[in-house]
Structure formats: structure tokens, C-alpha cells
Amino acid sequence: MASYTDEYLKFLRLVDKHKVDCLVIGAYAVMIHTKTPRATKDMDTWIRQTGENAVRLSEALKEFGDLEVSEEAILKTGQRIEVKSEAFKIEIWTSQEILGFEEAWGRRLTDTVEDFSINVISKEDLIKLKAMPVP
Amino acid sequence: MSVQINFVNQDTPADKTEKTVAGIFRAAGQIMFNYHMLALKKDIRMIKASYAVILARK
Numbered sequence: 001m002a003s004y005t006d007e008y009l010k011f012l013r014l015v016d017k018h019k020v021d022c023l024v025i026g027a028y029a030v031m032i033h034t035k036t037p038r039a040t041k042d043m044d045t046w047i048r049q050t051g052e053n054a055v056r057l058s059e060a061l062k063e064f065g066d067l068e069v070s071e072e073a074i075l076k077t078g079q080r081i082e083v084k085s086e087a088f089k090i091e092i093w094t095s096q097e098i099l100g101f102e103e104a105w106g107r108r109l110t111d112t113v114e115d116f117s118i119n120v121i122s123k124e125d126l127i128k129l130k131a132m133p134v135p
Numbered sequence: 136m137s138v139q140i141n142f143v144n145q146d147t148p149a150d151k152t153e154k155t156v157a158g159i160f161r162a163a164g165q166i167m168f169n170y171h172m173l174a175l176k177k178d179i180r181m182i183k184a185s186y187a188v189i190l191a192r193k
Contacts, residue, residue: 004161004168028173037170037186041151041162065138073142082141087161091149113173 007088016116018060021048042089
């Protein structure tokens with residue numbers, strides 16, 4: 001079997017542990033909704049951009065990879081946060097052009113993996129994001 | 136494994152391609168592992184699943 005890492009699961013477990021409001025979007029959301037594997041280079045997530053959530057994400061990232069990230073850095077607009085090593089990449093989006101986090105959060109799918117919960121963007125919102133032109 | 140964090144302009148497109156054969160197989164392994172765990176709720180290490188990697192060129 002080819003090599004793999006379980007860093008994505010570790011990240012999602014910590015997101016749940018620290019109660020970060022975070023949606024799985026992108027290819028992994030496609031896989032969860034369709035039950036079909038899809039090629040991807042990373043795992044995309046989308047966080048609620050509030051002070052409280054930034055603090056919780058900061059704590060999760062500290063535990064994940066001993067990463068020091070300030071609340072201010074997380075709250076800066078118009079950016080995405082890349083957490084990566086040679087073996088994996090997690091992209092944390094802070095906003096989406098065509099969709100508000102609150103609407104998407106209201107329609108989310110909550111799923112259980114092993115002993116923790118993950119929040120996944122709804123199928124209809126995922127289609128909206130995937131239909132957006134790539135810059 | 137050293138983990139790093141970068142802040143990227145949201146309009147900057149992400150790099151979507153693997154540059155090496157090793158990278159392709161690593162990514163394929165990772166996709167299948169996470170696909171089984173997140174979508175099918177099965178541990179690929181326990182069920183001895185097999186899969187093929189089909190290489191394509193643009």
C-alpha cells in the first residue's frame with residue numbers, strides 16, 4: 001500500500017475537541033456526500049471568522065503541530081491559512097465569495113467518524129462553491 | 136514531521152498538481168485512507184483494500 005498520513009483525522013479530531021466551528025468543504029466533502037473517491041492534493045476547511053472561534057482554532061493548531069498562531073492573524077480578511085508538511089496540506093478558508101458562513105453552517109451535515117464529530121458543508125452549498133470559477 | 140503554517144492571499148490559486156511520482160503515490164494513498172475513514176467509516180488498514188492508481192497527463 002502507498003504511504004499515507006492520518007494527519008487530517010488528527011486535525012478534525014482536534015477541531016471537534018476544541019469546539020471550532022469548521023466545515024469540511026472541497027474534495028473531501030464531495031467524497032462524504034457521494035461515497036466516491038476524488039483526487040485532491042489537500043483537505044479544504046472553512047471556519048467561522050469570529051474572535052472566539054479564532055481562539056479555539058489557535059488552541060487546536062497549537063496542539064496539532066505546536067503552531068503558534070495569533071487570533072489577529074486568523075481574523076485577517078481575504079486570506080486562507082495553509083497548514084502543511086511534506087506529507088499533507090490542510091487549507092483553512094476564512095471566507096467564500098458567494099456564500100456566507102452562517103447560511104452554510106445552518107445547512108451543514110454533522111457526521112461521526114470514529115469517536116468524534118465532523119461538520120460537512122451541505123450538498124447544495126458544495127455544488128455552489130464547486131461551480132465558482134477558479135481564479 | 137515538521138508542520139508549517141502560511142497565510143496566503145485567498146485569490147491565489149492553490150497548486151493542484153503533484154510534481155513527482157512519489158508525490159502522486161503518497162497523495163493516492165492518503166486520499167484512499169481518508170476516503171475510507173471519512174466516507175465509508177472503514178479503516179483501510181484492517182480491511183486490506185486494494186486500489187489502482189491511473190496516471191494521466193494533461
